[in-house]
Amino acid sequence: MGGLPKKAFKLETVYDSPSSKLLIDAGALLFAKNRLSSGLEVEQAKITAAAIVESYSKIGYEAVGIARQDLAGGLSFLKEQATRSSFPWLSANLVDRNTQEPIFTPYLILQKQNMNIGIIGLTGHTGDSPIEEDQEVEIVSWQKILPPLLSSLENQCDIILLLSNLPHSENQMLSKQFNSIHLVIQSGITTSNMNPFLVNNTLIFQTEKQGKHLGMMDIHWHPSKTWQREGNPLLLKKQNELDRLNWQIKRIRSKGNPEMIYKDKPENIQAFRNIEKKESLLRQEIALEKRNETPTEKQSTYQNVFIPIQKEFPDQAEVATIVDQAKIEVNSLGKKRRANKKLAGYTGSQSCKECHIEQYDNWQSTRHAKAHKTLVAKSQQFNVDCLPCHVTGIEVNKGHMALSLPEDLLKVGCESCHGPGQDHAATPEQSNLLSPPVTVCLQCHTEEHDDDFDFKRDRQLVH
Secondary structure (H helix, E strand, O other), X not given: OOOHHHHHHHXXXXXXXXXXXOOEEOOOOOOOOOOOOOOHHHHHHHHHHHHHHHHHHHHOOOEEEOOHHHHOOOHHHHHHHHHHOOOOEEOOOEEEOOOOOEOOEOEEXXXXXXXXXXXXXXXXOOOOOHHXXXXXXXXXXXXXXXXXXXXXXXXXXXXXXXXXXXXXXXXXXXXXXXXXXXXXXXXXXOOOOEEEEEEOOEEEEEOOHHHOEEEEEEEEOOOOOOEOOOOOHHHHHHHHHHHHHHHHHHHHHOOOOHHHHOOOOHHHHHHHHHHHHHHHHHHHHHHHHHHHOOOOOOOEEEEEEEEEOOOOOOOOHHHHHHHHHHHHHHHHHHHHOOOOOOOOOOOOHHHHOOOOHXXXXXXXXXXXXXXXHHHHHOOOOOOOOOHHHHOOOOOOOOHHHHHHOOHHHOOOOHHHHHOOOHHHHHOOOOOOOOOOOHXXXXXXXXXXXXXXXXXXXXXXXXX
């Protein structure tokens, strides 16, 4: 959630005209997993989820799909958030078991640039979540839902989009079956950006999780309602490079005149001029190759770019206020539940110092030794979603237990990697500690939190 203010800022700068943009999200927005533990984890997660909904409303999203993860807080919670949202939550296949009627808005038709755009939502049917405990709710298969729905929308819409939480393989299957679905935006398990690729007459793509990128697609839609097939691979490669350069130029110019911005940095001015020169030459090459191509029937085209949300971006003030307030509430709730108990088998890193002073001193200089302080600095030291990776001895899915830790375990200490050290401290020759495998590190050094993690290299930094 922390990147939302920067995402909001960027969205205000990337569109030339608000009337030409369509701001949508395929879902998996509110929670990171299908099922939450009971108690404090749920309460804190719901505070965060509500702040995300408020932020999306403030940003101006026009539709959001319902993914399986969005039901982790329960159906009643999602219904409550839907009433607070300025945008509709879409799912055509999340239905009342008795009436078989959709519980949320199944689809909507928006008008943009004199075009009718149909948007359908589909909720994934795999995995477990609290929805299974509600006998009045059912997730119906797309094979049953889509045929009549598409028959109705085909004559009303110029283009049809699907916000899909289905597995990637099923998105490919339905794309092969229905020519009238033109875009599938996924909210599946893929952790990285997935470039658009064509299946039948459908472009399928996805933006990575955690909101680290914005996916922006510029569509030039043709009445034929068909996508242009990939032609000359070299031309396609050059076109993608041109799109990237144009985005760089636009981003730099959005800050003002580069000659003035970088007047004290001649190397930056020269770098910008080189980008412009390269863009001009590439544009000429593409134009020449297109003139030499065999003419084909006109079809729809697109340009796609994934924009990284960078730490250097300023925060959008209103969304930053929403996010900050939610963090305060989450932290305050955790603080109220705090206790102070010893964790069985753990002694704290101070006990290791007597025999392993060199390793201890080196560890003291690492970020591990200060991990909990980074949460304190951000007033998140009682957030059970963050705590397990900033303390010693707590599993990732048991963050509420971290609220009971004594001071000497409020850091990523020796025992985080080597296991409980009480027996080893008492009888070192009889009780050996573990040499940590990479799997220990990967519990916290995930792609979402540390995309540059290298086990062999980073292990040397600790001791």
